[in-house]
Amino acid sequence: MKHFEVNFDGLVGPTHNYAGLSFGNVASLSNAKAASNPRQAAKQGLKKMKALHDLGLKQGVLAPQERPDMATLRRLGFTGTDAQVLAKAAKDAPHLLAACCSASSMWTANAATISPSADTHDGRVHFTPANLTNKFHRSLEPAVTGRILKAIFSDERYFKHHKHLPDNDHFGDEGAANHTRLCSQYGHAGVELFVYGREAFNSQAPAPRRYPARQTLEASQAIARLHGLDESNVVFMQQNPEVIDAGVFHNDVISVGNQNVLFYHQDAFANTAADFAEIQRKFGEHPLHFIEVPRQSVSVSEAVKTYLFNTQIVTLPSGHMAIIAPTECEESDAVSRYLAELVEKDTPIKEVRYMDVKESMKNGGGPACLRLRVALNDQELAAANPHCLLDDALFTRLNGWVDKHYRDQLHVADLADPALLTESRQALDELTQILALGSVYPFQLA
Numbered sequence: 001m002k003h004f005e006v007n008f009d010g011l012v013g014p015t016h017n018y019a020g021l022s023f024g025n026v027a028s029l030s031n032a033k034a035a036s037n038p039r040q041a042a043k044q045g046l047k048k049m050k051a052l053h054d055l056g057l058k059q060g061v062l063a064p065q066e067r068p069d070m071a072t073l074r075r076l077g078f079t080g081t082d083a084q085v086l087a088k089a090a091k092d093a094p095h096l097l098a099a100c101c102s103a104s105s106m107w108t109a110n111a112a113t114i115s116p117s118a119d120t121h122d123g124r125v126h127f128t129p130a131n132l133t134n135k136f137h138r139s140l141e142p143a144v145t146g147r148i149l150k151a152i153f154s155d156e157r158y159f160k161h162h163k164h165l166p167d168n169d170h171f172g173d174e175g176a177a178n179h180t181r182l183c184s185q186y187g188h189a190g191v192e193l194f195v196y197g198r199e200a201f202n203s204q205a206p207a208p209r210r211y212p213a214r215q216t217l218e219a220s221q222a223i224a225r226l227h228g229l230d231e232s233n234v235v236f237m238q239q240n241p242e243v244i245d246a247g248v249f250h251n252d253v254i255s256v257g258n259q260n261v262l263f264y265h266q267d268a269f270a271n272t273a274a275d276f277a278e279i280q281r282k283f284g285e286h287p288l289h290f291i292e293v294p295r296q297s298v299s300v301s302e303a304v305k306t307y308l309f310n311t312q313i314v315t316l317p318s319g320h321m322a323i324i325a326p327t328e329c330e331e332s333d334a335v336s337r338y339l340a341e342l343v344e345k346d347t348p349i350k351e352v353r354y355m356d357v358k359e360s361m362k363n364g365g366g367p368a369c370l371r372l373r374v375a376l377n378d379q380e381l382a383a384a385n386p387h388c389l390l391d392d393a394l395f396t397r398l399n400g401w402v403d404k405h406y407r408d409q410l411h412v413a414d415l416a417d418p419a420l421l422t423e424s425r426q427a428l429d430e431l432t433q434i435l436a437l438g439s440v441y442p443f444q445l446a
C-alpha cells in the first residue's frame with residue numbers, strides 16, 4: 001500500500017480584505033484598513049498549489065466560505081432585503097460587517113484537526129473542524145467547514161467526521177495549526193503532538209498576559225479522545241506563554257514538523273526538555289531530528305516578521321525534504337543566511353523554495369497556514385472527491401474562474417456593496433460545480 005501526505009490549500013475567497021480582526025496577530029493589526037487585492041491573493045495561492053503539484057506532491061483544494069455571511073448578520077438582528085441588511089450593518093456596526101465578510105477560511109491549517117488511519121483505534125481517518133472560538137469572525141467557519149470536508153471525504157468506510165467542540169473559550173480549538181504529527185513513514189503509526197496555549201480549568205497554570213491563548217489543553221485532549229488515539233502515541237505540550245505575548249498566536253508560527261523532523265525555535269515551548277524526552281520515548285528507535293533555531297541566529301520577533309516556522313516541510317519523491325518558505329524569509333538577512341546554512345547540515349532538509357504569498361502574509365498567514373495536511377493511503381485517496389485534487393487542467397480552470405469573478409481591489413468600505421454579495425455568490429455557485437461539492441453554502445440550502 002502506498003501513502004501520501006496531501007496538502008489541501010484554502011482557495012482565497014472573493015471578499016479577501018484587511019480588517020484588523022485578529023488581536024494578538026501582529027500582521028493583521030498592522031495592516032488594518034489597507035486595500036487588498038482578492039484576485040492577486042487567490043492567484044498567489046493557486047501558484048503555490050501548482051508549484052507543489054509540479055514538485056510531484058499530491059495537492060488538494062478547499063473551497064472558501066460564503067461571505068458576506070448574511071445568515072449571521074440576520075441572526076444579529078439586521079433585517080430587510082440583503083442590500084438593507086448590508087447598509088444597516090455598515091452604518092450601525094461596521095466591525096460586525098467586517099467580521100461577517102472575512103475571507104479567513106483561506107487559512108485551512110485552522111480548518112480542522114485530522115488524524116490519519118494509522119493512528120486511530122478504528123483504522124479510519126478522523127476529522128474534527130476547529131471551533132475557532134477566540135475570534136468572532138473565525139467562529140463563523142466550523143459548520144460550513146464540516147460540510148465541505150464531508151463533501152470531499154464522504155465514504156464512511158474510510159472517513160469519520162466529528163462535530164466541532166463546544167463553542168466556548170474553555171474548548172478553544174484552532175485545528176491543525178497547533179497539531180503536528182511525527183512519523184517514520186506517512187503510513188506508519190505516528191506520534192501526534194498537540195500544542196496548547198493555556199489550561200482552561202486550572203487558573204494556577206502558566207498563561208500569556210498580553211495576548212490570548214487560543215488553544216486550550218482541554219480542547220486538545222478532547223480531540224485526542226474523539227479520534228481514538230492511543231495514549232502511547234500522543235504528547236500534549238504547552239507553548240511558551242512569552243512567545244504568545246510576542247505575537248505567536250498559533251504554534252505553527254514557531255515550529256513545524258514533517259515525518260522525523262521537528263523544526264522549532266529555542267523559545268517555542270514551555271517545557272522543552274521533558275516534552276522532547278516523552279516524544280523520543282514514544283517515537284521509538286527510529287532516527288528523529290530535533291532542529292532547534294537558536295535565538296542568537298533568529299530572534300522571536302524576526303521569526304514572527306518573516307514566518308520562518310510557517311514554512312511547509314515536504315518530502316519530495318526523491319526522499320529528501322524541501323522547505324517551502326515565504327519570500328519574506330528571503331528578504332531577511334538573518335533568516336536567509338540561516339536557511340542557506342540549514343540545507344548544508346546533516347538533516348533531511350536539503351533545499352529551500354521561496355514563494356510569494358504576500359496578500360496572505362499581510363493578514364498573518366504564511367505557506368503553512370494556507371494548507372491542511374491529510375495523510376492518506378492509496379485506497380483512501382481513491383475514495384476522496386477527485387474534483388478537489390489539483391492537476392494542470394483544474395489549475396487553469398480555477399485561474400480562469402478567479403479572473404472572471406474576483407475584484408483586483410477591495411477596501412473595507414466596499415464590503416457593504418450589494419454587488420459584492422452577488423458576485424461572491426455567483427462565484428461560489430460555479431465553484432461548487434467545478435469541485436463537485438454539491439450544495440454546501442447557506443445560500444444554496446435556503
Ligand SMILES: NCCC[C@H](NC(=O)CCC(=O)O)C(=O)O
Pocket residue numbers: 017018019020021022025028029102104107109110135138177250363364365366369
Ligand atoms: N493561521 C493564520 C491565521 C491568520 C488569521 N488572520 C485573520 O483572521 C486576519 C483577518 C483580518 O484581520 O482581516 C487569524 O488570525 O486567525
